[in-house]
Amino acid sequence: MAGLSGGPVVVTGASGFVGGAVVGRLRADGIAVRAVVRTPGKGGPDTVCGPTLGPEADWMPVLADAAAVVHAAAHVHVESAGSDAAQADFHRINVDGTRRLAEQAAAAGVRRFLFVSSIGVNGRRADRPFTEDDRPAPEGPYANSKLEAERTLREVCGGTGMEWVVIRPPLVYGPHAPGNFARLVRWTARGVPLPLGAVHNRRTLVAIDNLVDLIVTCLRSDAAAGQLFLAGDGESLSTPELLHTVAHARGRHARLLPVPVALLRVAAALIGRSADAERLCGSLEVDISKARRLLGWEPPVSACDALRRAVAECAS
Template sequence: MMRVLLTGASGFVGAAVQANLLADQRFSLRSVYRRVPTQVPIGLEVSQVPGLEPDTDWQVPLENVEVVIHSAARVHVMNENEADPLAAFRRANVQGTLRLAEQAAQAGVRRFIYLSSIKVNGEGTLPGHPYTADDQPAPLDPYGVSKLEAEQALQALAAKTGMEVVIIRPVLVYGPGVKANFRNMMGWLNKGVPLPLGAITNKRSLVALDNLVDLVVTCIQHPGAANQVFLVSDDEDLSTSELLRRMGRALGRPARLLPLPMWLLSTTAQLLGKKALSQRLCGSLQVDIRKTKALLDWTPAIGVDGALAKTAKDFLEQRV
């Protein structure tokens, strides 16, 4: 069996990757935790490290490992307390990641799979003009900048050492256990709250957790993945209005959408200091995954409606 090391196993994506690999007889999995859970799944080997720091010692966790899946990161901080957020992101996402990758290369790891972010490409697209994996990066916030710098450091290390690096940039990920705005949206729909979002004609790419995990697992062994950058989505883009309608159907609670003009929504949001929220609700962000599909002979494992149904089922069960 191939020995795989996973970081970020306690996160939304990492936990799903861990569950998938534990059920796959091709792999032997070791997961890294800052705090080891009290209950460890059968068949899982665990290692403890103090965190994703520039001086973390990874030698023990990396012993006999062939592939690293690196999903740990300092992620978006809603109420940022750091005086220099970019420095904080760089410490974990760039310096901490490079420390792990350098020690992985020294330990003889064959392939390093890095979970990056679509924020490396930017914050939005014009409808019908999706991002591609080979576009010039244009990150706009400290998190996106740190992810790009990590990508560049990993690519330089790959050229120097011969360790293969695979970079995956997901769009917004949803699925069972999703938190933040997506969960809030389901809460509004389930309560039958009227939403002024019925006339939004944007286009946004999303990726179901099952599809992202399937791509990560594909990249463990596929020869076409070596030293490539991949974008990933469900391969079906939705407007905010359409997403709400289909999510409502999945919940069994038809969406109550009011057709407020987009310009009025945008203006109101900016006056209330919610420009970022307005961009997510009204703006477009599309990705082109033809490269991913062609090089890996890959297609999304589950369709949008099936993924929304799984997400809704989990949401409703958690509320019982």
Template sequence: MLRKALLTGCTGFVGHPLLARLSNCDFSVVACSRVAMPALPASATNVLVSGIDGLTDWQVALAGVEVVIHSAARVHVMNDQSSDPLAEFRKVNVEGTLNLARQAAEAGVRRFIFISSIKVNGEGTPLGSPYRADAQPQPADPYGVSKMEAEQGLRALAAETGMEVVIIRPTLVYGPGVKANFLSMMRWLHKGVPLPFGAIHNQRSLVALDNLVDLIVTCIDHPAAANQTFLVSDGEDLSTTELLRRMATALGKPARLLPVPSWLLEAGASILGKKALSQRLCGSLQVDISKTRELLGWTPPLSVDAALRKTAAHFLEHRTH
């Protein structure tokens, strides 16, 4: 008999491939989404949820479920116009998460896996001083604060109910279908546009989609994962310059990178009001995954170059311009 898992965010960038992986791992998946999913694995059942907040009723979806994987969230909102962004993030990411977790505990769910964010740790690290899983959180924006508060509430709930909680904080996730800045980077490289990023000596940890999914699946049953917090990356940090070069190689294009000093890029970005973007391009954000490796015996199954090739192949197949 198939074991039963509930997955939220199953139409998302992480949730969709995770749904496919779970269905191939002898799980019957309750796939929760806001809109009907037309194509589901044979072992999955779609349950419609109008929204996730402190009042959502999960009783029907949780029936017989052994493990919950909660990947749905209110994520970064560009040009957020709400008068109180933190309150909006809390409705979904804190109240919605804890409401689901409480009902899961009451339904007898054994383990609750929460996909959090490296933003709980902070926005950047000094070069060579990576974040560690058990370091003091220092979130710097409303999204990071809401994820931290959800983590705190889940730990308290685990202590109160005995339901096991696993928290995973991914770094930037990339892979087939990636959007936002990573997609823009591929577009510029594919067009052969010269880019002023040839002399950036930062270090950033990234995580391939396949590697993140593999860790999540590992955490479903691993006894050492119970009530732990894990950071996850590919295990190889890259400078922005090196990432662009290796992505260009994966795309089969030359990397036309101009050696503009990072201090000049940062100054220009500050003048243009793009300080956050310059931090991502020029600043460092490294994570130490030694706890993840040692406690779980886990190694990222996909190398950076293999993951970049897979990402590039999808981009080339589906590009529209």
């Protein structure tokens, strides 16, 4: 029980989608947790209001007697991500903020620090699934800051003896998930015709329950120390398959128009939405063999079951 004995698990970003799910799982398992939020009054009796992520933050009161940290808080995508000010914010919060938290965690005697990164660190590829051995190829300030934060964490741990674990998830979905998944559910529920019938891609997603199970497994396992893991459901879907599954869960048929993918990419580029088109039309697969081999881990929920549950709860 590497990171789950001798003190609570500190979870940053506990009011967010991933952090909140981690806190819920730890509580359900009877594991002591200290949920860190930015807004006072949120959460249960084991919730604390922590400092704003950054190089000057004082985490020591939050880290007192903690056994492990799950760092799920981050500065995420913004519309003006390409501006100089936005790029500086990504570095200050995601890189310098992670360094500050890691240094103080080590000073407080925390044994294991688990960092929730992003598959964006690997970049984009269509020819084969990503593995942990692939050379990082991040695109954009968010993915670059996540890679820098990973390197910063390893540097801090190398000088202090604190154990590190990094997990890179692809798109995370589940009940009440924010972002692109929620939009797809809404469009499909409304019967909106979508020009995606000619897409023949393969994408790996990760259900929130599967990601949280991997996180908890990494906290428990001695074999996880000093390791990077890619997360995923263990199966891939095309965008049309995803939409048909979502529609079926709502008792509908997905209305997909067979618009050529090349035309979709051109149209998206003209309106500045190339990244969205890539997420819908491009392939991005993840190989989770390392977690299976090293940790004996298997995703506890199938993609089909997780999608049905997510859609059902979004509708309730």
